[in-house]
């Protein structure tokens with residue numbers, strides 16, 4: 066697989082697809098709603114700090130809490146499975162489905178199953194798997210991955226939704242009214258819910274002290290998808306754990322406000338064991354998380370509650386689109402998680418960032434995102450994945466900027482020469498600064514010359 | 524009161540008037556200024572590219588050059604943020620670092636928190652668009668930011684507001700990044716320039732005559748775009764305005 | 772039932788335990804969380820802002836006639852009710868064996884234990900409810916809540932919950948989506964409308 070070059074993908078999104086401004090405004094609108102929701106709570110910053118502490122505390126004794134959760138969930142009648150890798154996770158899901166002879170599966174928003182690439186595995190085994198969140202269904206029908214973790218189809222225009230629905234659901238050609246299209250999806254997915262042999266969901270929070278877990282949706286898809294078929298498989302990363310039931314109060318207050326500006330999602334369902342006569346399976350997935358836990362600089366990235374706020378606020382994400390990251394989780398948090406796992410493949414992501422720090426301030430669990438991104442740049446360099454031009458450029462700069470005579474000499478030569486060089490030579494193809502920007506006008510003298518002239522050397 | 528001046532490399536070479544404006548502001552406040560000629564760069568370009576090994580010697584130089592000063596002041600928020608928040612990485616366990624960190628200030632911060640300037644005796648009868656540079660805002664906390672729930676303030680704006688006749692642009696996005704971001708500006712040229720153009724459009728529709736910021740690097744990027752687009756918007760560093768330089 | 776993948780369990784737990792993770796104390800949750808002057812008014816406002824409707828009753832006796840005023844109720848062919856003696860059900864939910872048979876419910880009358888002012892959510896459980904599908908599968912919902920059971924914030928709500936049922940949920944308004952160009956559409960997969968009947 067080729068390493069992803071974010072800058073190239075971003076350029077494509079901006080220049081050839083011309084969607085950047087539209088995409089930017091759509092997400093800024095979400096961010097503005099989030100701001101309003103946050104401002105409605107005077108205790109917002111305390112809430113963030115509390116959430117961060119709860120998550121850090123949990124991380125500090127994660128193994129104990131996982132065992133406790135397992136014991137309590139089992140007591141409630143669930144079956145708990147452990148998967149060290151994505152492959153193992155997929156194998157477990159498959160085994161459960163095969164045991165029940167399940168041929169049709171409905172799935173609701175689970176970034177984890179995306180991360181594990183579950184769908185292709187199931188389809189290869191002849192199992193129909195339907196993503197039931199409207200946005201996810203849209204991207205599934207278009208055969209592309211979600212571009213956002215909360216708003217999977219944010220990059221798609223309604224006319225395009227109309228097209229794909231016309232093709233697959235038989236809606237009227239050219240129809241693009243969101244009410245009409247949503248109604249069509251409702252009818253289409255109702256059939257799927259009713260025909261399903263099993264339901265798969267993600268998990269937003271799992272409570273160690275009770276063994277329950279919570280799934281949040283606005284559409285009610287996770288709920289319908291698990292209250293009809295006899296089997297419910299809940300897939301969760303091991304970082305989803307929180308110690309106490311009352312901690313849910315903290316996180317549910319933050320999650321929807323941060324994600325979409327709603328005070329809470331429409332449905333926050335608390336699952337405590339299977340429906341009578343049915344089965345509930347919980348799969349605890351590591352897939353690289355325990356190794357992030359061991360890296361102090363990046364540990365707090367495990368605090369993430371997948372609200373998507375850092376994407377909505379990121380000026381780069383908004384203008385480059387989720388697909389430009391080439392990862393399941395895009396944006397600031399994805400640019401930490403992906404290179405933490407595979408720095409070679411994802412080396413460009415920590416650089417797809419102007420270090421503005423907006424993500425850090427918006428994050429409801431106070432992950433120091435932009436500092437981690439900066440630290441990750443150092444990791445990429447250490448692992449030898451920095452492009453040579455950058456690496457040697459910085460090395461040379463380091464030499465010049467430590468030698469006063471060389472710096473002074475190059476500076477004055479540069480300032481004198483630059484105005485003499487014909488414009489086309491300066492603004493050539495290689496000059497990325499000058500493609501859309503003028504270079505600064507060069508003054509005759511440097512500051513230190515002026516200072517010396519006025520005050521002498523002191 | 525004594526101040527060691529830190530004039531970052533690109534201001535030294537490309538915007539000497541910003542350095543001189545800083546000198547003049549401090550001079551008028553009867554502050555004793557020293558400019559150590561051995562200084563060049565804080566190491567930010569390398570550190571922000573992940574090249575910590577190349578940046579660390581520059582951090583050591585910085586420490587040495589300003590060892591004897593009572594305060595270190597710089598007209599560049601991002602360089603000060605570098606010293607205050609990132610030197611720990613470059614110089615782990617350095618015994619002299621804490622003192623350096625606590626005496627290093629961005630110019631507007633210094634004027635507000637240390638000198639506590641109360642007035643300026645010149646006017647600036649223009650509509651000013653204040654670009655809130657990210658490092659000043661979210662690293663140095665020189666103002667409240669739109670993401671957080673906190674009382675609104677801006678040290679830069681409060682200083683500028685002391686000038687007679689000044690008016691401020693009210694922006695649709697009060698503190699979005701301009702897209703400079705150091706090597707990001709060339710690395711991610713498309714995104715960087717679009718971010719800059721979006722900022723400029725916001726300022727244009729708010730009626731900005733003079734665009735200002737506490738960081739010249741943001742302004743270099745924005746000015747490059749403005750000049751290419753041949754827009755009629757003047758760009759000045761906040762030190763130039765506070766020093767009484769005319770907007771022409 | 773014992774899971775069969777023992778080795779992954781041990782591997783994960785060992786991988787975690789091998790790391791020294793600095794201790795952070797678990798915070799108590801005794802901050803000054805928001806309290807409204809009138810939780811009731813805030814609740815109504817919150818619920819309306821998420822697409823719900825509120826009908827205030829003076830007593831339970833009024834419920835029947837208020838229900839009749841609702842189009843969604845009056846035109847409903849299939850109705851069920853979780854409020855004894857109310858909602859003129861066309862069948863008895865707990866007599867049904869297969870939840871798929873609930874597919875055609877047009878209107879369901881539910882009963883909530885608790886309301887939360889800050890977000891308009893009500894807490895419901897499957898206590899005595901054979902099929903939790905009823906919360907989601909009905910086209911329209913009516914929910915009965917007593918005003919005395921409204922708290923200001925979610926922290927207070929959790930203090931009052933007792934987790935003995937297999938299923939419980941906070942529901943805030945009717946189901947919705949904004950997945951098509953951020954246009955809000957009410958009635959995604961769950962209820963198309965939610966009317967809350969508020970008892971004093």
Ligand code: SF4
Nearest residue numbers: 369370372373375428
């Ligand atoms: S990193 Fe923070 S802001 Fe980003 S998705 Fe995770 S919780 Fe939300």
